Amino acid sequence: MILNNNKNEFEISINGVSVIKHSSENPFIFIGKGEANYDMYRGNFKITDYLEERIPLKNFEVTKNEKNHFEINLFDHHQLKLTLIGKQKEGKTKIYFSSEDKFDNRIWIRIVAEEDEKIYGCGEQLSYFNLRGKNFPLWTSEPGVGRNKNTYTTWQADVKDKAGGDYYNTNYPEPTYISTRKYYCHLESTAYLDFDFRNKKFHELQCWNIPEFILFETGKTFLDIQEKLTANFGRQPKLPEWVYDGLILGLQGGTEVVLDKLNKALDAGIKVSGVWCQDWQGKRITSFGKRLNWNWKWSPEEYPNLDVEIKKLKERGIKFLGYINPYVIEGYDLYEEAKANGYLATKLDGSDYTVDFGEFYCGVVDFTNPKACEWYKNVIKTNLIDFGLDGWMADFGEYLPTDCKLSNGLSAEVMHNAWPAMWAKINYEAVKEAGKLEEIVYFMRAGFTGTQKYCTLIWAGDQSVDFSLDDGLASVIPAALSVGMTGNGLSHSDIGGYTSLHGNKRNRELLLRWAEMAAFTPVMRTHEGNRPDDNYQHDGDIGAMKFFARITDIYTSLKPYMKTLVEENTKYGIPVQRPIFFHYENDLRSYDIKYQYLLGEDLLVAPVHQEYMEKWNVYLPEDNWVHLWTGEEYTGGDYEVSARLGYPPVFYKKNSKWKSLFQEIGAK
Amino acid sequence: MILNNNKNEFEISINGVSVIKHSSENPFIFIGKGEANYDMYRGNFKITDYLEERIPLKNFEVTKNEKNHFEINLFDHHQLKLTLIGKQKEGKTKIYFSSEDKFDNRIWIRIVAEEDEKIYGCGEQLSYFNLRGKNFPLWTSEPGVGRNKNTYTTWQADVKDKAGGDYYNTNYPEPTYISTRKYYCHLESTAYLDFDFRNKKFHELQCWNIPEFILFETGKTFLDIQEKLTANFGRQPKLPEWVYDGLILGLQGGTEVVLDKLNKALDAGIKVSGVWCQDWQGKRITSFGKRLNWNWKWSPEEYPNLDVEIKKLKERGIKFLGYINPYVIEGYDLYEEAKANGYLATKLDGSDYTVDFGEFYCGVVDFTNPKACEWYKNVIKTNLIDFGLDGWMADFGEYLPTDCKLSNGLSAEVMHNAWPAMWAKINYEAVKEAGKLEEIVYFMRAGFTGTQKYCTLIWAGDQSVDFSLDDGLASVIPAALSVGMTGNGLSHSDIGGYTSLHGNKRNRELLLRWAEMAAFTPVMRTHEGNRPDDNYQHDGDIGAMKFFARITDIYTSLKPYMKTLVEENTKYGIPVQRPIFFHYENDLRSYDIKYQYLLGEDLLVAPVHQEYMEKWNVYLPEDNWVHLWTGEEYTGGDYEVSARLGYPPVFYKKNSKWKSLFQEIGAK
Structure with missing residues (x-):
């Protein structure tokens, strides 16, 4: 870290990378x-700002400039407004902010940019991978249905439910990015943020409070930067061994139905590692579809005998996974217990605050109250882990209303973004305290700074059951890549998508295309969707069952390879699904590829994300590649390859040490 | 005007109305x-602003404070940024601005507001009449198709043509408003403006350059304010006598077709004052529908023998009206002549600039060039007036691109809003110089400050052919009221609307409801619409013809009354269509009524603007009212009255001196 200054200007550079330049001009x-103004409707936010002042801090004085340490005062004319303290430690440069004016609640920080620079990360981004050219509001929320104002689905969702979303809406935003100028940058704040990458000469990071610090760290390569970034935020534990042994089959409907469907799947040759029953605690019917009853414990009515069956399943090598989220439904015992103990967020006047989740109302467990956290951890330990669950969807986290009162006394506007990582931490600690890390897997869609360390597996949220770029099959590819570059190298998605609304129904082709892609991700898991009867399912016909049998065979065959990748992620933070440029930094074209990825260093995957395709266009970086299914050899360039259902375009490196494994898989 | 100040604050009030309050807090x-950034697509603008600085000017010094005159310096800390010079003359208070920083290009001015205050005007506003609670960007543009993001029509228009519009889009914006605190306010600038009436304590007027001045004038009553406002901006001339003698029938298709349709209309008993043929200079077919050929002179191919027929028509008491706009189509003689003489706006590098009007391209006559103005006035005088036209649609004015080069050297960003009034002035001067004021009528949709004086008749622009509130029949009512309170008391609309797109087709009921409303406006004129074959027309069936015969009989019977109203408008600026509160200032409810109006002081009109109505809910201010068609008497209050087709809810004052006329009409 070097601070160069004269009377009129200063520059901060880190290992030769200029990050901040200041002059009065x-x-x-x-x-x-x-x-x-925050207007929330069922997790969808309309946020507007009346901006009263935006003042450039032109004048400065450097009051200290030592090795690894500086202090700068910034002035509006002669009025001291902000003090910056720069510290370098273990390769990280942190610049701390302290404000001198208690009314200032907006800040815009400009980071040096170059015209051809590209930017990645900012959490899970579903429409863009390279973020340059757009601004990205960072606020955890529902990602939207359709996510593209030009689609009829989005328009319908907007008009009927305020739920259409846009390119930047995501369950998991994070003020952390990686630049092709070979550094990562993180702004430490949980307030509303907007990172604007539109300007040629600077990135402008907007924050709705004074952040604690901004962090920079440079690296020689992307792998190096990724390792440093994840060293900073923490890394995901390894996945349990059992995950690689098959599909996690998403089923619903009670013990009998689930066992019957499981047996039929096994009979058809489908490899199943576990069944995931989100309705294990009972369900309710709403106009949206079948919804769950949010009182987190086994429902003997819905799942008779499950306490016994869960053990039998384990003996057969089949895990049982459930569901939980951070809200408790009004009128049931968890709600009553939490309310009696003061564990719920309240209205500002202290009265009860329940949140509308779509025809039912819930209390928000107040994670700023340590006692509430302990209580909720115990719910997880007792009702989930002790009952025998081997995993669960740890759903939601985005719905903290901005107008509630929290135990720690901080504004809910500032705590809203913090919630998902707090929710992750509760799951993490419950599992850890039960001694079950790397045995249990829970998967989350919501995230923010801190999620990296506390979430065992990301799931890409609720896609529409279609082939749309912004909200369908394709969208989970940039999602995995961006959330990976934010430090979450283990992610997956609902096979077949989730949301059937406004006439959208999952067809057979979508389900199978999604499944064949999922075989080349860390985890395979199906979801019946919000309206199971409207959606094609794995057992829709005997051909689909056979398809799943073969595809899960391919997935499980990858186990030895996949395990090494997951270990790399745990050890170095290198994501399992990686952008091509992670291993081909000189390939300039690869920096804008968002619908292909490397699965580890040795496999390149180009999922088919459109309908009716027999062939598919792929781009290969310069190397010697072998097409997985035909054995045909390729070097770098653009190719049209065969891509019939069940044979997605996948290539392995000719000199891979895993060659024989890949050849074996290619013959399946 | 009084400036009260001490060291820390000042207040400016006018006849007891506090308009400006300042303190450092x-x-x-x-x-x-x-x-x-201005992104224009066929007259629809997407305008975004990257706001770099917004600085409160907290410090001030009063350097002069005399009767009717003051000077105030405003500082950012100790840096002088703005000087205000206040002058009072003839009851008007003008505060002039001069900026001390050449880089400042944004200003926000807060005007004192009260919580229950209401605001009207700002040009022609089609969705809101009382503007309180919303902000209104003021930028002349296409008003949009649908104008409501929740309608399918708007969504289609947005997706296909970027043309959906929103509540504030209008052909005629103006930075002039009237407050219920009994003053009017005008900001003198033609840059982009945004008047924000959302705050309880202040109105915030945003302007994208430093305006010349802000003007305030108070009044005892709204009639008083209206008279003062129009004294300031100038008033419309009287309508020609012939206008009141019947419908201006919008026809197309050539001499033979027009004469045939005219004769049939007359035979059916329809009173016709003129035929309006927008295609008199020839036309072209585009995917939008039939469009006109923009080379402004009689087309003998399209209208053979018109030079003779136009005289014969005059002898029969039928006027002939045409069409013109401020653009000239590429490849025809007017374009070539203008280009050769340097009369067209160019690109910044001086090369040719043509504007896309939807599958054809035109040059923009540069009205900042006095020679170009003279030339275009001569086009009007020679090709239109000398040819015998008695009026025309003076269309457009909203399409000045912001990136063109103009003769006066000013930025097109600043001239864009000025264009409509410049276009009006050219028409006005051409007609005046020909000695034909109050004989010829031209009607315009685009407007801005200055239009009042130079435009003989406002037309409400291109409504959709439907019953939608924001873009259909209803919308022309607030349009007439708001443009009236901006000083244009003569306005009218296309009977039946204009725009058929995205499946919208004009049905019989819409046409007839619109016609029965138009009978109670200053001018009746039909339009075949952009796709005449898709739209119901006045001659669609014999019943419709009879309907028009009766309705035009009613309209022409109103002539003596209407003439006095038009004279009042010319003399005092009191609009022909008036909000109810103009004559019932104590009736608090009337301030939020936007779909009823007074036609002069003696008639109250409540047009039916929904489909399938047999009855209609009306609100009457406290008075003695007589229902026009039944003679039933009412006092103030809410009533449901009969409203079958042809009998729109109209009431006259029981003690009106026009009572016998109204009784006669009511019997028709």
Whole structure:
């Protein structure tokens, strides 16, 4: 870290990478005041800001400039507004902010940019992978249905439910990015943020409070940066061994139905590692579809005899997974217990606050209250782990209303984004305290800074059951890549998608295309969707069953390879699904490829994400590649390859040490 | 005008109305810098601003404070940023602005507001009449198709043509409003503006350059304010006498077709004052529908023998009206002549600039060039007036691209809003110089400050052919009221609407409901629409013809009454169609009524603007009213009255001196 300055300007550079340049003509910080309005409807937010002031801090004085340490005062004219303290430690440069004006609640920080620079990360981004050219509001929320204002689905969702979403809406935003200028940057704040990568000369990071610090760390390669980034945020534990042994089959409907469907799947040759029953605690019917009853414990009515059957299943090598989220439904015992103990967020006047989740209302467990956390951890330990669950969907985390009162006294506007990682931490600690890390897997869609360390597996959220780029099959590819570059190298998605609304129904082709892609991701798991009867399912016909049998055979055959990748992720934070440029940094074209990925260093996967395709266009970086299914050899370039159902375009490196495994799989 | 100040604050009030309050805690002016992006597609603009600075000017010094004159310097800390010079003359208070920083291009001015205050005007507003609670970007543009993001029509228009529009889009915006605190306010600038009436304590007027001045004038009553406002901006001339003698029948298709349709209409008993043939200069077919050939002179091919027939028509008491707009089509003689003489706006590098009007391209006559104005006035005088036209649609004015080069050297960003009034002035001067004021009528949809004086008749633009509130029949009512309160008391609309797109087709009921409303406006004129074959027309069936015969009989019977109203408008600026509160200031409910109006002081009109109605709910202010068709008497209150087709809810004052006329009409 070097601070160079004269009377009129200063520059901060880190290992030769200039990150901040300031002069009175081009100040790097603006500070101001705004009045936000947050309008939440079922997890969809309309956020507007009345901006009252935005003032450039032109004048400065460097009050200290030592090795690995500096202090700068920034002024509006002669009025001290902000003090920056820069510290370098273990290769990380942190610049701490302290504000001198208690009314300032907006800040804009400009980071040096170059015209051809590209940007990745910012959590899970579903529409863009390279983020340059757009701005990205960072606020955990429902990602939207359709996510593209030009689609009829989005328009319908907007008009009927305010739920259409846009390119930037995501369950998992994070103020952390990686630049092709070979550094990562993180802004430490949980307030509303907007990272704007539209300007040629600077990135502008907007934050709705004064952040604690901004962090920079450079690296020689992307692998190096990735390792450093994950060293900073923490890394995911390994996946349990059993995960690789087959599909996690998403089923519903009670013990009898589930066992029957499981047996039929096994009979058809489908490799199943576990059944995932989100309705294990009972369900309710709403106009959206079948919904769950949010009182987190086994429902003997819905799942008679499950306490016995769960053990029998384990003996057969089949795990049982359930479901939980951080809300408790009004009128049931968990809600009553939490309310009696003051474990729920309240209205500002202290009265009860329940949140509308779509025709039912729930209390929000107040994770800023350590006692509430302990209580909820115990719910997980007792009702989930002790009951025998081997995993669960740890759903939601995005719905903290901004107008509730929290135990720690902080504004819910500032805690809203913090919630998903707090929710992850509760799951993590419950599992860890039960001694079950790397045995149990829970998967989450919501995230924020801190999720990396506490979430065992990301799931890409609720896609529409279609082939749309912004909300369908394709969208989970940039999602995995961006969330991976944010430090979450283990992710997966609902095979077949989830959301059937406004006439959208999952067809057979979508389900099978999604399944064949999922075989080349860390985890395979199906979801029946919000309206199971409207959606094609794995057992829709005997051909589909056979398809799943073969595809799960391929997935399980990858186990030795996949395990090494997952270990790499746990050890170095290198994601299992990687952008091509992670291993081909000189291939300039690869930096804009968002619908292909490397599965480890040795496999390149180009999922078919459109309908009716017999062939598919792929781009290969310069190397010697072998097409998995035909054995045909390729070097770098553009190719049209065969891509019939069940044979997605996958290539392995000719000199891979896993060659014989891949050849064996290719023959399946 | 009084300026009261001490060291820490000042207040400006006018005849007891406080308009500006300033203190360092609550400064009334913010100044800053922004970088705008204007994206125009066929008259629809997407305008975004990257706001770099917004600085409160907290410090001030009063350097002069005399009777009718003051000077105030405003500072950012100790840096002088703005000087205000206040002058009072003839009851008007003008505060002039001069900026001390050449880079400042954004200003926000806060005007004192009260919580229950209401605001009207801002040009022609089609979705809202009372503007409180919303912000209104003021930028002349296409108003949009649908104008409501929740309608399918709007969504289709947005997706296909970027043309859906929103509540604030209008052909005629103006930075002039009237407050219920009994003053009017005008900001003198033609840059992009946004008047924000959302805040309880202040109105915030945003302007994208430093305006010349802000003007306030108070009045005892709304009639008084209206008279003062129109004294300031100028008033419309009287309508020609012939206008009141019947319908202006919008026809197309050539001499033979037009004469045939005219004769049939007359035979059916329809009173016709003129035929309006927008295709008199020839036409072209595009995917939008039939469009006109923009080379402004009689087309003998399209209208053979018109030079003779136009005289014969005059002898029969039928006027002939045509069409013109401020653009000239590429490849024809007017374009070539204008180009050769340097009369067209160019690209910034001086090369040719043609604008896309939807499958054809035109040059923009540069009205900042006095020679170009003279030339275009001569086109009007020679090709239109000398040819014998008695009126025309003076269309468009909203399409000045922001990236063209103009003769006066000013930025097209600043001239864009000025264009409609410049276009009006050219028409006005051509007609005046020909000695034909109050004989010829031209009607315009685009407007801005200055239109009042130079435009003989407003037309409400291109409504959709439906009953939608934001873009259908209903929308022309608030349009007439708001444009009236901006000083244009003569307005009318296309009977039946204009735009058939995305499946919208004009049905019989819409046409007839629109016609029966139009009978109670200053001018009746039909339009075949953009796709005449898809739209129901006045001659669609014999019943419709009879309907038009009766309705035009009613309209022409109103002539003596209507003439006095038009004279009042010319003399005092009191609009022909008036909000109810103009004559019932104590009736608080009337301030939020936007779909009823007074036609003069003696008639109250409540047009039926929904389909399938046999009855209609009306609100009457406290008075003695007589229902026009039944003679039933009412006092103030809410009533459901009969409203079958042809009998729109109209009431006259029982003690009106026009009572016998109204009784006669009511019997028709």
